[in-house]
Amino acid sequence: MSFFVYLRGVSAGVCVGTVMTLSSPTPTFAQSAPPAVAQPTTQPAPSQTTDEDEERKRRLAEPDFTLVNLPSTALLPRHGGNFRLTHRFLANLASGSFTDHLGNLFGLDNGAVIALEFRYAVISNLQAIVHRSSLSKTIMFAGQYDAIKQTPQWWSLGISGIASWEGTNNFRGTESIDDGHDHEHPEGGAHRSPSLGAVFSKRIGDRMALYAVPVWVHHAAITLEGPRDTGYIGLGGRLRLTPRMYLVGEVSPRIGGFAPGIQEFAFGFEGRAGGHMFQLTFTNAVGTTIGQISQGGFADTLYLGFNLSRKFF
Numbered sequence: 001m002s003f004f005v006y007l008r009g010v011s012a013g014v015c016v017g018t019v020m021t022l023s024s025p026t027p028t029f030a031q032s033a034p035p036a037v038a039q040p041t042t043q044p045a046p047s048q049t050t051d052e053d054e055e056r057k058r059r060l061a062e063p064d065f066t067l068v069n070l071p072s073t074a075l076l077p078r079h080g081g082n083f084r085l086t087h088r089f090l091a092n093l094a095s096g097s098f099t100d101h102l103g104n105l106f107g108l109d110n111g112a113v114i115a116l117e118f119r120y121a122v123i124s125n126l127q128a129i130v131h132r133s134s135l136s137k138t139i140m141f142a143g144q145y146d147a148i149k150q151t152p153q154w155w156s157l158g159i160s161g162i163a164s165w166e167g168t169n170n171f172r173g174t175e176s177i178d179d180g181h182d183h184e185h186p187e188g189g190a191h192r193s194p195s196l197g198a199v200f201s202k203r204i205g206d207r208m209a210l211y212a213v214p215v216w217v218h219h220a221a222i223t224l225e226g227p228r229d230t231g232y233i234g235l236g237g238r239l240r241l242t243p244r245m246y247l248v249g250e251v252s253p254r255i256g257g258f259a260p261g262i263q264e265f266a267f268g269f270e271g272r273a274g275g276h277m278f279q280l281t282f283t284n285a286v287g288t289t290i291g292q293i294s295q296g297g298f299a300d301t302l303y304l305g306f307n308l309s310r311k312f313f
Contacts, residue, residue: 077121086114092300094300113287125144143168157200170193193220211234214234216230252296262296266282280304
């Protein structure tokens with residue numbers, strides 16, 4: 001009897017222990033979650049015109065330092081250089097037949113007036129220019145200061161000042177006396193012409209650039225008879241037809257003083273290839289310096305030519 005009582009006691013204890021074990025909550029261990037990492041939010045930057053964009057537009061609309069003969073306001077970086085070669089073939093395409101012109105390759109067999117030019121940016125915005133033309137062995141020394149750069153405002157202009165001093169016969173010989181009387185040049189003497197001017201430009205996006213170039217030239221006359229000073233206003237423009245092709249034109253009417261012949265005009269087509277610019281030109285004059293432009297062109301005359309330039313920056 002006591003044995004059975006013992007077994008019942010053991011069984012009851014086992015059952016109670018089992019129930020307590022099953023009913024006890026299973027202990028859990030809290031695990032700390034890793035800290036949340038803030039994800040960067042990428043938002044498109046507001047559309048703004050940067051200096052680099054403006055420089056790109058300027059170079060597309062104004063890729064060279066001249067039109068055909070007139071100066072432009074293209075900026076030359078400090079210590080940068082630019083070389084230019086010009087040819088003006090001497091056959092008059094406005095007279096004669098197409099067969100005649102084809103026979104001498106549209107003037108290539110008739111010789112040419114050739115000019116070489118190099119410009120160098122001594123400091124920022126200041127260009128030193130040396131130009132030598134085979135026409136009367138003329139050398140021109142010039143300086144151009146790019147005073148004001150065009151900004152994005154619609155009313156803004158680019159403005160440069162330019163001054164030059166040129167002389168025929170490689171500046172050799174004695175200049176004639178300026179005493180109110182006419183004097184003959186000594187044999188082999190040089191005719192010298194200083195000039196002052198300005199270049200006003202207006203770029204329209206990256207497609208077009210327009211120019212006005214008022215210039216005063218002292219002693220513009222090759223002969224010493226009559227008025228010896230000349231004022232003219234060069235007007236021109238450049239239109240970008242394709243990413244690399246341009247149409248360019250200019251005319252330089254005289255506004256007073258010595259004005260032989262008719263006003264100089266020129267137009268051409270040009271292509272850009274890296275740092276090179278090639279321009280096929282048609283002009284009514286063969287002069288390429290500031291003083292030679294003041295001497296005008298010839299009526300019923302059209303000369304074929306070309307300009308080739310290379311940038312070094």
